[in-house]
Amino acid sequence: MLKTLFTSHKRGFLSLATRTRSGTWRSGFQTIAETWRSGFQVDRSQQNTKQQAGQLNGSPLGSMVSSLVGPREPAPPPQPVMGFFTDTSLCIGCKACEVACKQWNQLPAKEPFWTGSSYDNTGHLSAIAWRHVQFIEEIGQTRPALPLIDIQAAKSNGTIPMTPPGTALPFFNTDRWLMRSDVCKHCAHAPCHEACPTGAIIRTEFDTVYVQQDICNGCGYCVVACPFGVIARDEQETHTARKCTLCYDRMKDGLEPACAKSCPTDSIQYGEVEELKQHARERLGLLHERGLNEARLYGVDDNILDGGLHAFFLLLDEPEVYNLPSNPPRPSNNVVPASLWSIAAALLLSLFGFLFLKK
Numbered sequence: 566m567l568k569t570l571f572t573s574h575k576r577g578f579l580s581l582a583t584r585t586r587s588g589t590w591r592s593g594f595q596t597i598a599e600t601w602r603s604g605f606q607v608d609r610s611q612q613n614t615k616q617q618a619g620q621l622n623g624s625p626l627g628s629m630v631s632s633l634v635g636p637r638e639p640a641p642p643p644q645p646v647m648g649f650f651t652d653t654s655l656c657i658g659c660k661a662c663e664v665a666c667k668q669w670n671q672l673p674a675k676e677p678f679w680t681g682s683s684y685d686n687t688g689h690l691s692a693i694a695w696r697h698v699q700f701i702e703e704i705g706q707t708r709p710a711l712p713l714i715d716i717q718a719a720k721s722n723g724t725i726p727m728t729p730p731g732t733a734l735p736f737f738n739t740d741r742w743l744m745r746s747d748v749c750k751h752c753a754h755a756p757c758h759e760a761c762p763t764g765a766i767i768r769t770e771f772d773t774v775y776v777q778q779d780i781c782n783g784c785g786y787c788v789v790a791c792p793f794g795v796i797a798r799d800e801q802e803t804h805t806a807r808k809c810t811l812c813y814d815r816m817k818d819g820l821e822p823a824c825a826k827s828c829p830t831d832s833i834q835y836g837e838v839e840e841l842k843q844h845a846r847e848r849l850g851l852l853h854e855r856g857l858n859e860a861r862l863y864g865v866d867d868n869i870l871d872g873g874l875h876a877f878f879l880l881l882d883e884p885e886v887y888n889l890p891s892n893p894p895r896p897s898n899n900v901v902p903a904s905l906w907s908i909a910a911a912l913l914l915s916l917f918g919f920l921f922l923k924k
């Protein structure tokens with residue numbers, strides 16, 4: 566209990582020396598209050614939060630905190646774990662999801678520019694691009710591993726009508742465009758969440774990862790911790806870390822996220838994570854039956870980041886082809902070994918110092 570309270574206070578006071586993006590200085594107690602009310606309450610990674618909060622309520626420390634920050638809002642009722650299944654075999658690269666995300670979240674556009682190397686001119690996820698439709702254009706490459714599909718036979722046996730024209734399915738073995746709508750993975754154990762020193766990054770009642778803009782102090786620890794290059798600091802306006810919210814505002818009202826709603830091919834599917842995973846496995850089986858042996862799932866099992874991803878993908882090639890790490894490291898796994906090495910180095914230096922002074 567004391568540890569929890571100390572952690573909460575420590576996060577609050579760490580923000581004491583920082584300035585908010587609105588230009589005003591926050592008091593430590595203001596920040597503690599917000600951390601306490603929102604982040605601390607709904608952090609699902611600490612499954613015993615409710616129990617801890619209950620213990621604090623009855624304790625002298627709990628009374629002291631309550632007198633400082635006022636009565637706590639009740640925790641939101643538990644909800645099913647929600648996420649995305651993105652089936653890249655259905656993506657046609659229309660970018661409706663990108664536009665819908667910008668529109669719903671009122672994210673600014675940037676001046677269009679022509680990269681010269683791709684039809685993709687968004688480039689990458691950023692503080693103002695929370696969805697990015699990646700184009701992987703492989704022209705004139707020979708891939709003997711890909712099956713040659715007899716289009717006439719496929720038409721007659723009904724295989725082609727099952728997939729909309731223009732999909733990324735490799736009908737030819739020389740040219741292909743792979744398309745993938747990239748987004749925050751809402752990792753089950755999110756490195757950005759683990760790295761955030763102020764408690765600005767929380768898990769919502771839907772187990773999604775959410776950045777509280779009024780608490781983020783723009784330190785950027787989350788930016789370097791994310792192994793997927795998703796979260797970014799807005800250098801132009803807010804100077805806070807920003808990323809996909811999984812449309813938390815829409816979810817609370819029972820609405821589908823804007824990007825999934827706008828996807829014309831259902832490449833982006835939204836729902837309860839366990840149901841989506843089951844559907845992803847069935848879809849993979851179907852593609853394997855049709856000869857797409859290189860199709861695979863990414864982030865469905867627990868191998869990635871010790872718990873899997875809540876926004877996972879069906880890919881048509883190896884993850885590296887899509888610029889995804891096949892086995893991303895979880896930075897917090899380095900804490901214990903790095904600490905032990907530091908202690909060992911300190912002991913060694915002390916020993917040398919002792920021997921030197923002894924002479």
Ligand code: SF4
Pocket residue numbers: 749750751752755756757758774790791792793794795796808
């Ligand atoms: S993908 Fe990156 S930004 Fe998104 S939850 Fe995982 S670590 Fe955080």
Ligand code: SF4
Pocket residue numbers: 665666667669670695696748808809810811812822823824825
């Ligand atoms: S869930 Fe909402 S915030 Fe996230 S990418 Fe889709 S539209 Fe954007």
Ligand code: SF4
Pocket residue numbers: 655656657658659660661662663698744746827828829830831832833
């Ligand atoms: S994911 Fe859907 S909306 Fe986005 S580009 Fe692909 S087909 Fe279009």
